[in-house]
Amino acid sequence: MIDPKFIKEDIEGIRKLLEKRGMTGVVDLDRLKTIDDERRSLIRKSDEAREKRNSLSREIGKMKSKGENADDLMKQVQVHADDIKQCADRLAELDAEFTDMHLSVPNFLDGSVPAGTSEADNPVVRTWGEKPAFAFTPKPHYDLGTDLDILDFERGVKLAGTRFYVYKGLAARMERAIINLMLDLHTKEHGYTEVFGPFIVNDDSMIGTGQFPKFKDEYYRIERDGLSLIPTAEVPLTNLYRDEILEGPLPIKITMQSACFRREAGAAGKDTRGLIRVHQFQKVELVKFADPATSFDELEKLTRDAEEVLQKLNLHYRVVLLCSADTSASSAKTYDIEVWMPGLDRYVEISSCSCFTDYQARRARIRFRREAGQKPELVHTLNGSGLAAGRTLAAVMENYQTADGEIAIPEALKRYME
């Protein structure tokens, strides 16, 4: 959520933001402003009533301890008690509506984010490597994997349903190798601390990173226990320090490998074949808690950290900067890394690296102290995939396929597959 002071002081700035993001109409800003004003005056009124009640009650206490009769005062207090109750009821209504709308206001965009109306307006900021040349027509990974009997989509469906799959032999081993390569790279060379935590989390966690309450349909929920399967390790990682004041130097950099579970609601018909869009996949996630002064530099570094995985695997990719309309609501700036998939004959998103400024930190109440004794401030949170393992496997398969329908092992994976 954005700093509520902007609702009070600069509703027009928010209006411009919504326009830039193409989200006009998502929030009724006039209504939001009205509610906010009414809220504030109610809080004032209610606080005043409480003040009167409190002082009268103190009087009553004094009188009673002296054995005096306080019936008169007790009658007076009743008026204030009624006021308080009335204000509280009305305030509860307003707060609910206010919070709902407040949560719907997207994050401010960084100045470097280009205006745009769709993904067609996302500029490519750099490319690395080149599309590999094949003397034959490269197969998409799903055909290649099925032919080699290392990807089994039919049995995945038998076990769990559509968009599930089974890895056998080389595919299973190679994905494990890919994950190990990524974790080693980020922990040994990029300075991230490896974390391992729950794949199932409570609602507070889902709210903290913004999955709830707006996008509940996207996730698997275990109603009976009030828990949800994580759609990304961002959830346990970012919530690791929820409701805390961080001590020690920033940035804090952590990484975690996890399975991710997504309903892919609304994606019917898209990428229905293969490993690109599935209900369960593995991913190595990178998360940083940064000083607000340097958070956008940290985004550049985080993106480079993710890119390096593809460089190690010698896979051609490009980095695009998401335009105003394509940047997710909680992000201030996002780079997507898109890997080249020769079998699919297109680029596929394999990582999304974002700086959320204080938007998530405010929701999750993650703060730090610049110096001992000083007021706590909100940190800036960042995250990025480093990388999506299933899509990386698919990219390796497609890029390293040979004329006889086999898959060569990338140099960087050999030591993990011996």
Place this chain on the structure above:
RNA sequence: GGAGAGUUGUCCGAGUGGUCGAUGGAGGCGGUCUUGAAAACCGUUGUGCCGCAAGGCACCGGGGGUUCGAAUCCCUCACUCUCCGCCA
């Protein structure tokens, strides 16, 4: 899963209806003393909200209730610990 005990400020730990945001200790910070340090002593040390400010309000695990008034009483939920059971 069963039984019991807990949940208070950075930490430990008092408080069982009234001037308690909360006694006391530890730690932190500032100071006195000292050649320096230790000790001793003095002071200070939570977060959020409303307000231009003065100031006020809220918070003693979460939510609800009783009461003029709740950290204190009642209900409910969550979590932690101990014992038993089960178990990779």
